[in-house]
Amino acid sequence: MYKPFLEHLESELFNRFDLCDRAIPAGLEYKVSDRGKNPATIQSWCYKCPELRKIRYTYIDAGASAQILNSVIYPSHHYDLPLLGVDFLSFGKVKNLVVLDFQPLFQDEAYQRQYIEPLQSLHAKYPDLAQGLEMKFYDANQYFSKYLLFAKTDAETVATRLFAAFKDYLNLYWQLLDEAKPLTDPEDIQRIVKAQKDYDQYSAERDPASGLFSSYFGHEWAERFLYEFLFEDAMPLAVSAGKK
Secondary structure (H helix, E strand, O other): OOHHHHHHHHHHHHHHOOOEEOOOOOOOOEEEEOOOOOOEEEEEEEEEOOOEEEEEEEEEEOOOOEEEEEEEEEEOOOOOOOEEEEEEEEEOOOEEEEEEEEEOOOOOHHHHHHHHHHHHHHHHHOHHHEOOOOOOOOOOOOOOOOOOEEEEEOHHHHHHHHHHHHHHHHHHHHHHHHHOOOOOOHHHHHHHHHHHHHHHHHHHHHOOHHHHHHHHHOHHHHHHHHHHHHOOOOOOHHHHHHOO
């Protein structure tokens, strides 16, 4: 269901950037599960380039039971841009939940004006995908913008409206990246390093997908996938607590 989105993302990335492979820990790049009604495969890709330090995306294909595309793009620490977050989930082609956003590292007015306000016109273009749904696992005011697309929708809308919105959001993100000026002050760069690490920690502790990964691929593998790949700068809670 989301394969065209994945193909478009890859085409954009390879046409725009000089990508290099970024290592995925052994055993996490691809896995097959025979649990559930339909066998499930999970496959991940990860790249880097001078402008973007980590580009990761993952596809879960469980046939008619589930189709999931998840991606986060982390800019280089020399840029203070938001992260680009994508989470598209379909279960049985009936339950479709989609999230697309520029995920801000900071909430101050100047940052919002520079990186989030440019989203306003696109957000207004897709009111059917901006449903103002309540977030059960996250604080909507932290690492999410006020112009995120967040909706429960149908398969036809996914194939048409969401695909158009996906292209528009990507194009704007590339534009903001082109216009961004690299940071040179070491303190400014360290501020971005910390902000991106904080994002990983926050996300790893709250990501509801860990339960889904566990159900398909087992708890041990899911924990490795969460902390060694998806949010590699986060520490598991037990380790984090022990260091305090």
